[in-house]
Amino acid sequence: MQRKAFIQTQHSPPTSAPLQLEALFMTKIAANQPKLNDETPVELQEMAAAIEALPARYRDAVAPALARVVECSTRRRRILNLVQEALSQLRLDMKYLIFDLEATRRERDQYKEMLEQDGRL
Template sequence: MENNRLPHPPENEELPSDMVKLARALQNVGPEEDRIKIDKAYEEVAASVRRHRRILALVQEALSQLRLDIKYLVFDLEATRRERDAAQEELERRRGNG
């Protein structure tokens, strides 16, 4: 009895090509009971790969948001410094004319 089952990830979560190649190679492994054990181990590894990819995507998204937040903070800091400098100049000008 041949096992033609190839594990398919959800549409939005592709497995790396080496995992797909491994799945195809595992279809031809010896007796059915060995194939069942190997399929179970393969599915665990595939789930781990998907989980790592989701985590990596979340980390990349968080880093992108952090970079954007830092840009806004730097812009705000520079604007605050300009305002401070302008206020100090105005204060010195008034003291000089006072």
């Protein structure tokens, strides 16, 4: 019985050509669709939804441009996040440097006062 099922699945008739074309077309559409996520601006998500509602010929014409816009937007957001992190780190480094400079000045003033008390200056 299992052998018969195996033979039937191995020799099943090929899918019809329209189904193969539809599968190929859907794969092509999925490849052109932009990768939308939670970080994608709401306006771009709305635009993507509007483009999805268009007829196929218009959607196919506009989808690559939308994909590029979404990609650029995502890249800009990543760059902005990196710059913000770098600025935060720079601010923290500046605070440490100012603290160190003030401590060095206090030490200098203390040593200077000690030398004046000893009569060396």
